[in-house]
Amino acid sequence: MDSIKKILVPLAFTEYSQGVFDCAVQVALKNDASIIVLSIINSRDLDSVKSIVSMGYDVDAEHYVETIRKERKEKLNKMADEAKIDKEKVKVLFKIGKPVEEILKVISKEAPDLVVMGTRGRSNLKNSIMGAVAEKVFKRSPVNVFSYRDEDVKKSLTKRLPM
Numbered sequence: 568m569d570s571i572k573k574i575l576v577p578l579a580f581t582e583y584s585q586g587v588f589d590c591a592v593q594v595a596l597k598n599d600a601s602i603i604v605l606s607i608i609n610s611r612d613l614d615s616v617k618s619i620v621s622m623g624y625d626v627d628a629e630h631y632v633e634t635i636r637k638e639r640k641e642k643l644n645k646m647a648d649e650a651k652i653d654k655e656k657v658k659v660l661f662k663i664g665k666p667v668e669e670i671l672k673v674i675s676k677e678a679p680d681l682v683v684m685g686t687r688g689r690s691n692l693k694n695s696i697m698g699a700v701a702e703k704v705f706k707r708s709p710v711n712v713f714s715y716r717d718e719d720v721k722k723s724l725t726k727r728l729p730m
Contacts, residue, residue, distance in 0.1 A: 571598040575679035577605040577670050577704075580639050583685045583717055585646055590715040591683040592650040600680070601656045605673050606639045608632060608663045636661050667703045674708060682712045686720055 576591040578584045588604070595602050640659065647654055662669040674682065684701050705712050716724070 569680065571595075571680045572600050573603065573677065573679045573681075574600050575603045575605060575670075575673060575677060575682045577607065577666070577673075577682070577684055577700075578639075578643075579666075579685075579700075580606065580642055581685075583715075584642075585649070586717050587683060587685040587715045588643075588646045589650050590713070592652045594681065594683065594713065595652065595656065601658065602652070603658045603660060603673070603677055603679060604643060605660050605662065605670060606636075606643075607666045607669045608635050608661070609666060610664050632663065666700045667707070670700070670704050671707060674710060679710060682708055682710060683715060684712060685715045685717070 571594065574591050574595055576588060578587060591602055594600065639661075643657075643659060644654075647657055660673060662673070670682075682704065684704060686698065686701055701714070705714070
C-alpha cells in the first residue's frame with residue numbers, strides 16, 4: 568500500500584463515532600495525514616420531515632438540516648479536542664443523500680488513500696457484525712477500507728472463532 572496522506576472518515580454520529588474517529592486520528596498521526604470527516608444526512612430522513620410538513624405540522628426541512636449540521640459540528644469539535652488532533656488537519660463535508668452513494672462520490676472526488684469506517688451505523692443491531700452501509704462500501708470502494716471494531720464487536724467476533 569502506498570503512503571497514507573488523506574483519510575476519509577464517514578461518521579453517523581452514533582455512540583461508536585468517537586471510536587471510529589479516534590482510530591482514524593491514530594492512523595493520521597502516524598502517517599502525518601489529513602482527515603476528511605463526512606457527515607451524511609440521509610435523504611430518507613429529509614423525506615420523512617417533508618412528509619410531516621405536508622400533513623400541516625410546523626416543521627421546517629431547512630431548519631432540520633441546519634440543526635443537524637450544527638449538532639454534528641459541535642460533536643466533531645468535541646471529538647477532535649478529545650483526540651488531540653490539529654483541527655487544521657481535519658476537513659468536514661456535509662452531504663444530503665443516500666449514504667453509500669455519497670461516500671462513494673466523495674471517494675471519487677477527494678481521492679483518499681484510506682477510508683476508516685465503523686462496522687455499525689445507526690441501526691446498532693447487536694447480532695449484526697456489519698451494517699448495511701459499511702458492507703456496501705467495503706464491497707464497492709476502490710481504495711482500502713479500514714474497519715474499526717469496538718469492544719462489543721470484538722467480543723462477539725471472538726466468540727465465533729473456532730477453538
